[in-house]
Amino acid sequence: MFFKNTFRILTSVTVALTSAGCSEFLNGKKAEPQVMELSDARFKCLQSLPQQLQKFSVGEAQEQDIRDGADCMTEALLYFNKRTFGSLPNAYTVEEMRKFFGKYFLKENNVSPQFAAELMKIKRALLGGSTTYITKEEIVHIVEIMKVVRDEAVLLAPHIKILLNQKTQNTAEWEQISQATDQLRRALQRLLEKTQVSKSEYSFEDAKKALAGFSEFIRGETPFAPYDQYGEWIPVVEAVKNVLMGERAQFTSQQQWSDSLDTLINLYELALKYHYSLSDLRFEDRSKLRQVSQFMGQALQLLQNSHTMKTTGRIAIKDIDNLILQLTTKFPSTASEKALKKTYRAVLIKVLDPERKADTRDLQGLERKHLATISREFNIWRLHQSFIDSLQFEEKEGGYTQSELFEAYKKFNRTFVIEKGLVDDAFEQQALELAWQDFGEILQKNIPVSFNDEGRLLITRNANQLKQTWKSLTKANLIRALARLLTIGWGENATGRMTSAFISQQGLINWYDDFQEIGRDLKAFDPRSANSGGRSFLEANFFTFSGNGDQAMDQSETYEFVSTLVAAGLSSAQALQNHMALAGCEVKEKDVFGNPYINQGCFRDKLHKHFHYYFNNLPGMVQYVQSLSVADWEQFYRHLAVAAEAPGQKPGLIETANIRTLVTILHYIEGMMVMYDADGSSTLSLDEIYAASPRFMSFFKTVTDTKSETLLKEGFAYLVFRGSIPGAGALAGFQWDKMWGVEDAQRMEIARIFGTLKDQLNKPKK
Known part of the structure; x- marks a missing residue:
């Protein structure tokens, strides 16, 4: 919203200044007796100025309207400048001009004394001179600027709805947004060249006051929606400005002003692209994912090229904290300000700067080295995604088997992608090459991680013969990236190949501790439970495909654990919970996660009836459940319910924690069967x-x-x-x-194990 209003100020301020400049004069003596015709068309056009600005602001102004309006104001200014004199030699005071035009031409949309004073500050920023008067020569310069404003306004007019009127402009193509912001950039850079802004001391506080006055001027006595709530965005934008440009930015050259203007336009472009293309958070095809990649790259570049990063080498902690405060105030969410601050600090000192060893002393902000780490991990994700996007899925009937995928991996020209498309630095190229080798190790695992069309984790015999689709491989790539970050931040020996890195039990406990607050806020962690990192470590060691029971989670165990956590414990569990709501199983009372409890009998029956739908990613488990008698199903369910019981469990009710645990256990059971049922009997000898x-x-x-x-x-x-x-x-x-x-x-006996293990884990430590 602020950038929207800032743009309106930048594109309209010269026009508004013209009105203010015209609107204070006529206490002086005329050079010769003469009568001014106040009904002259050269002045009457000013009466429609606010309405013309309104039409321009919402993208309804036509080219001829813009030209006629600008030419009318130019002619009126020239006539005014030639025929009148103020109380000062060759100049007019602010009050003279304001009162005159308020009396005769701007009766409804008058310029207030405060707005007039702010416009004079803008005048000085644009043209130099004083803030208490405007000279005839400066009016001539305004006329020259008006011509530039007119020409650029004509070029901008076709893009205004995309740039400013998102309430009525619901959609815009990615390239349309780029074209619109490119035109905006050219217009404002041209205006910057024609003014003396780079020599001025114009401040953000001045701009805030000018924006307030402009809003009142254009609105007049009639509400005008685009400006009704501009003030609510000022704190957010000021926080963004402090992050990118510093609290007291001092631009000493035309180039610095130009670069900072580019920064603002780039930020606005990102905001528009998110609004029009990415806000639905649905990235289900290659085109949309390329947009996400481009968006992330532009955002990273924006930070790297910001004035603050260039001049100080960091974005201060206090400025990041203030931005979080303003965002959580403007956009209330389940994640609290406190939790967000703790989380980003943990990421800064552990993921982005692992050599710091979690030492918070002298942590001053987001630094270049942090951005370098983000850039490397982003490029690793891009490299792997480039490989996935290069695959010919149509020729492979929609998917690749494990062997076909590895053959394609060996043939992929990653050197070309790394050197020509990602990085120039030789050391970064080497880091990407090592990550590519890690990727190859994962692709060769006996039981590959793959996902079905619903994004559920597939666990089945002969998984290496399954055809992996673009969606499956893309989701796996994202989860691999998350697993890498987990290992880098909370693991050990993670500076080279991930095959040499590992996470200890204490490391996973530390991760849970760092993310506990935000995890609880986002309803991902149970607020009644203590740190569950130790239990999760055992689960990864026991039940992942690559688990071996040692005292470390290696690359594969971590990747498989995160896959289960994301695709089963959260995603599949949420889908099951949503379906129970549709089936009418919910009761009014809510659990600690804020979700309605579910009647246990209804849950058990619907789970049995629709098991094949909920767990189509576990075909062996589906077949087993379908073979059970009613009595056996109830016994199987009891084993699951005992293992999934939550602290303070309410009899007869199912809550969110129960569903998540139950779903995860079913995946672990099926994983055990797939790994160790060597003869394919669906039992374990x-x-x-x-x-x-x-x-x-x-x-x-x-x-x-x-x-x-x-x-x-x-x-x-x-x-x-x-x-x-x-x-x-x-x-x-x-x-x-x-x-x-x-x-x-059978699976019945495996399910029973989890209740016993849970009892052992819950026993007091000796």
């Missing part, structure tokens, strides 16, 4: 359970007294087949049972 046991060994060592690998392996098998952690006697009895044979474990 004793030998297959033994094969799964190594990843759980480190955990079992913490809950039993034995350190024997054999006993630990047998203990895990007992847990699966009998449902509890065994003592010595129970373990001996299990050995006897084995002699007679034990039935294969």
Whole structure:
């Protein structure tokens, strides 16, 4: 909104100044006796000036209207300048001109004394001279500027609806926005060249006062919507100005003024592109994603080239804090100011400057090195996305199998993309090459991460034969980028290849701690739970495709964990919750997340009935559930409900936390089946359970007294087949049972494990 109003001031101020300049005169003596015809057409045109400005502001002015209006005002100015004299030699005071034109020509839309004073400041910025009077020579200069304003206004007129009237202009093509802002840039740069602004001391405070006066002038006694709420945007824009240009920016050259004007136009272009093209947050095709990439690149470039970054090398913490304050005031959201400030500081000192080792001392702001890190990670994402966009999906019947994808990876000319399309710096090129190698490692995993058309995480046998679509690979690329940032900020040994990096349990705990406030604000974390980083670390170690039970989350485990967190725990769970609302299962009472509770009986029945729809990404699980009797389904559901129980669980009701946990557990169960069901029987034999046991060994060592690998392996098998952690006697009895044979474990038994593990994790530490 501020940039909208600023543009109106910049494009209209010369016209308005003309009115003010005309509107204060005539206390002086005329050079010779003469009668002025106040009804002369050269003056009457001024009466329609506010209405003409209104039409221009909403994109309704025609070229001839603009030319006629500007020429009329020019002629009136010249006539006025030639035929009249003020009380000063060859000059008019502000009050003389204001009163005269207010009396005869601007009766409804008069120029207030305050606005007149602000316009004189603009006059001095444009032409030099004094703020208390305007000379005849300056009026001649105004006429010259008026000609430029007229010509540029004509060129801008076709773009005004896009630039200024978003309330009625609902859509605009990406290129139309670029064309409109390019024309605006040319117009304002040309005006800058014709004035003495670069030599002035005009301030942002002056501009705020001028904007207020201009709003009142153009509105008159009739409300005019585009200006009704301009003042609400001033604090936001001032905060943006401080971020990009500094609180007390001093422009000492024409070039600095020109660069700063470009910065404002670039920022306005980004705002328009977001408004018209990206605000729906739907990026489902290549064209839209390219726009996102271009938008992010322009935003990064805007920060890198800002006056503040060029002159001081940083954007101050206090200015970022103030911008967050103004944005949260103007746009109330679930994320609080406090949470946003804590989060961005954590990102600054951990992700963007990992060498700082989370030391907050002497943290002064967003610096060039931080932008360099953002630029590198952005370019890594762009490199991988360039590869995805280059794939010929039509020739592959819509998708690539894992082997086909890796063959395409090997043939892709990444060197050309890196050197010609991304970066020139040799060290950055090397960093992108290392990231490309990390990408190749992930593509070769035995069970690749992939997503279906609904964005759900696919877990199925022979996943390497699935055809991955553009949408699947694009989502995977985004999640890989998030996993990289998590590892860089909270992992160790993350300065080179990600294959050498890892996240410890304490590292994930620290991540949860840094994001706990914003996670709770955004309803992603349960406000009743303590730090769950330790539990999440165990889940990643136990249940991801690459989990191995050691004391570290490597690149693959982290990527698979984030994939499950995003695509299952949040996305799939939300879809399930939304469907329960449509099915009429909600009750009036709300849970701690602000969502309605769901009747448990209704939830259980709808879950069973529509399981194939909710979990079409888990075909083996769907087949298993469909094979269950009513009694077996209820038993299976009870195991899930026990494991998904939340703190302070209300009997008979299902809440958000229950759904998220239940959905995640179903994904973990199916992951275990896919990884260890070697014979494809849809069950796990004793030998297959033994094969799964190594990843759980480190955990079992913490809950039993034995350190024997054999006993630990047998203990895990007992847990699966009998449902509890065994003592010595129970373990001996299990050995006897084995002699007679034990039935294969089904998904029912795997589901039961989660309740037992939960009980163990919730026990007080010794």
